[in-house]
Amino acid sequence: MPKVLISDKMDPKAAEIFRARGVEVDEIIGLSKEELAEIIGKYDGLAVRSSTKLTPKILESATNLKVVGRAGIGVDNIDIPAASAKGVVVMNTPFGNSITTAEHAIAMMFALARQLPEADASTQAGKWEKSKFMGVELTHKTLGLIGAGNIGSIVADRAHGLKMKVIAYDPFLTEERAVELGIEKVTLDELFERSDFLTLHTPLTDQTRGIVSREALAKTKKGVRIINCARGGLIDEEALKDALESGHVAGAALDVFAEEPAKENALFGTPGLISTPHLGASTSEAQVNVAIQVAEQMADFLLDGGVTNALNMPSLTAEEAPKLKPYMALAKKLGSLVGQLAHDAVKGISIEVEGAAAELNQKPITGAVLAGFMGAYSDSVNMVNAPYLAKERGLDVREIRHEREGVYHTLIRVAVMTDEGEKSVAGTLFGEDAPRLVELFGIKIEADLDGDMLYVVNEDAPGFIGRIGTTLGAAGVNIGNFHLGRRDGGGDAVLLLSVDQHVDEPILLEVCNLEGVKTVKTLSF
Numbered sequence: 001m002p003k004v005l006i007s008d009k010m011d012p013k014a015a016e017i018f019r020a021r022g023v024e025v026d027e028i029i030g031l032s033k034e035e036l037a038e039i040i041g042k043y044d045g046l047a048v049r050s051s052t053k054l055t056p057k058i059l060e061s062a063t064n065l066k067v068v069g070r071a072g073i074g075v076d077n078i079d080i081p082a083a084s085a086k087g088v089v090v091m092n093t094p095f096g097n098s099i100t101t102a103e104h105a106i107a108m109m110f111a112l113a114r115q116l117p118e119a120d121a122s123t124q125a126g127k128w129e130k131s132k133f134m135g136v137e138l139t140h141k142t143l144g145l146i147g148a149g150n151i152g153s154i155v156a157d158r159a160h161g162l163k164m165k166v167i168a169y170d171p172f173l174t175e176e177r178a179v180e181l182g183i184e185k186v187t188l189d190e191l192f193e194r195s196d197f198l199t200l201h202t203p204l205t206d207q208t209r210g211i212v213s214r215e216a217l218a219k220t221k222k223g224v225r226i227i228n229c230a231r232g233g234l235i236d237e238e239a240l241k242d243a244l245e246s247g248h249v250a251g252a253a254l255d256v257f258a259e260e261p262a263k264e265n266a267l268f269g270t271p272g273l274i275s276t277p278h279l280g281a282s283t284s285e286a287q288v289n290v291a292i293q294v295a296e297q298m299a300d301f302l303l304d305g306g307v308t309n310a311l312n313m314p315s316l317t318a319e320e321a322p323k324l325k326p327y328m329a330l331a332k333k334l335g336s337l338v339g340q341l342a343h344d345a346v347k348g349i350s351i352e353v354e355g356a357a358a359e360l361n362q363k364p365i366t367g368a369v370l371a372g373f374m375g376a377y378s379d380s381v382n383m384v385n386a387p388y389l390a391k392e393r394g395l396d397v398r399e400i401r402h403e404r405e406g407v408y409h410t411l412i413r414v415a416v417m418t419d420e421g422e423k424s425v426a427g428t429l430f431g432e433d434a435p436r437l438v439e440l441f442g443i444k445i446e447a448d449l450d451g452d453m454l455y456v457v458n459e460d461a462p463g464f465i466g467r468i469g470t471t472l473g474a475a476g477v478n479i480g481n482f483h484l485g486r487r488d489g490g491g492d493a494v495l496l497l498s499v500d501q502h503v504d505e506p507i508l509l510e511v512c513n514l515e516g517v518k519t520v521k522t523l524s525f
Contacts, residue, residue, distance in 0.1 A: 002044040002302040003023070003025070004045035004302070005025075005028060005040070005042075005046050006026070006028075007051075008071075010291045010294075011291035011292070014292065021299040023298075023302060037061045041064060041065075043062075044064055044302055045065070045069065045298050048069070054083065055082070066087075069093075069295075069297060070091065070294065071294040072092065072093060072290050073092055080311060090311045091307075095293075098154055099154060099289075100283045100285065101280035102152075102158065103158070108229065109225070111253060112225045113136050113137070113138055138162045139164070142164070142197070143167070143196070143197045143199065144192070144195030144197070144198045145170070145191075146199070147200065148168040148170040148173045148178070148201070149201065149389070149392060151230075152168065156182065166181075167191055171345065171346060174393065174394035189219060192216050192219040193220070193221065196225070197224070197227065198212075198220070200235070202230055203231060204232070204233045208234055209234070213236050213239060214238075214242075217239055217243045226252045226253070228253075235254075240267065244267075251274070252267075252273055253273075254273070254274070254276075255276045256278055261277070262277070297309060324361065326429055327364075330436075331372070332368040333372060333435050333525055335373035336373065337449060337523065340521070341423075341523075342418060345418050346417065349369070350414070351412070352414075352415070353410075353411070353413075354404055354406055354411045355405040355410040356405075358403050367386060367387060369412075369414055370390050370397065373416075374386050374389055411426055411427070426439040434448075435448075444485055446483065447483035447496045450498065451525060454497040454520070454522060454523070455523055456468065456494070456497070456511065456517060457494055458514075460491055460493040471514060472499070475507045477501065480499060481497070483495065483496040492518070496523075503522050
């Protein structure tokens with residue numbers, strides 16, 4: 001019988017589930033690190049919240065530990081690299097707070113529509129200012145969602161009950177899934193232009209940081225109301241302050257801020273602002289949910305080998321692991337490349353293997369591709385939870401296997417289906433363990449995918465290579481490697497430049513303005 005230790009205060013339902021499933025459980029709260037190290041060797045699983053710190057030193061004593069479950073999202077208290085090296089799976093419960101966060105967003109929307117905090121303060125101050133607090137109805141208003149994943153879809157469902165029209169921008173949302181949710185899928189610009197209320201439900205990544213920018217706010221409908229219960233940093237706070245003060249934005253309700261705890265913020269005191277101290281997950285039900293989920297996930301793993309919401313590498317047999325490692329590294333890089341270059345309006349993705357790769361278990365390869373592809377837009381995606389996130393968004397994932405061996409001893413091809421047709425990249429292994437790109441959107445090109453890179457599409461004409469080298473050199477950007485591919489002489493050419501540092505926007509603009517340049521984008525691996 002597997003044995004689990006619950007070392008942090010957790011809802012009693014967690015222990016009940018373990019015992020009901022046939023897992024022995026001890027609840028010992030408030031252990032010092034020395035006490036935990038002394039007893040951890042007896043347990044197959046460890047269930048924690050945020051108080052217990054799982055350090056490399058404690059892991060040294062965890063001779064039987066197979067899984068650590070965090071009842072919640074954050075895992076700063078767990079040394080994941082050390083756990084991975086020890087062969088311990090680390091799980092969290094990222095969806096246990098979904099309903100609670102969605103309901104908080106709806107509550108904020110009501111508060112904005114009827115100016116509830118201001119009206120409450122005024123009334124309790126002995127005033128009776130009925131005419132001052134003229135609100136708006138939610139019925140028949142257009143609600144714009146940035147992100148229609150787990151939380152966003154719940155918000156959409158609640159909004160339909162309020163008779164609102166729901167539109168959404170989400171690169172991973174397929175038309176079929178949008179129809180299922182009763183959502184109209186739109187472009188980001190169209191969402192800004194049409195929304196009466198705008199709510200954010202997307203992770204904070206390099207692609208989403210500042211997505212509600214000063215330029216975006218200028219595109220919004222006058223009188224728009226904005227809600228953010230997702231992540232601080234998605235909104236340009238200075239620009240939002242200006243928009244509130246000018247009256248272009250009628251109100252904003254923020255549960256999250258770029259810097260937290262937000263004891264000081266430029267937005268505080270701005271007319272039309274409602275703020276709460278990151279309360280999205282703060283309900284008793286949510287705390288019960290995460291306890292139940294962590295117990296179910298850990299029991300599934302210990303009893304059946306099922307892995308859900310793991311944050312590190314999934315378990316592989318001793319025979320599979322060394323063989324799959326280089327293929328998974330290649331697959332993740334290819335997924336990341338196509339995700340960074342062709343993420344908009346993606347309907348489906350196919351992973352095709354041939355040669356030596358076709359002789360292996362394809363599931364880890366597919367998981368690695370999806371982790372790379374979706375990891376460009378979420379900082380918590382890995383090869384275990386990426387397939388779940390893809391399914392949630394209705395992304396059609398196809399696996400194709402060819403026993404044949406082509407030009408290369410092994411080949412992995414990743415293709416995405418978009419409104420503009422299919423776009424694919426392909427790679428191989430050099431020397432059995434060195435990932436190498438060999439084809440990019442139909443153009444033959446050999447390149448290492450590593451570190452910071454610059455992707456450029458230009459007209460194939462004399463002098464261009466010199467011009468871009470001179471431009472980057474003048475800006476202090478050192479080129480490490482230079483990879484060139486082209487379809488036909490005089491047609492389009494593709495450059496992949498590895499650079500020694502990230503290329504900032506002003507430099508990108510200079511490159512973009514060079515004669516013959518069609519596309520410029522930074523890449524990161």
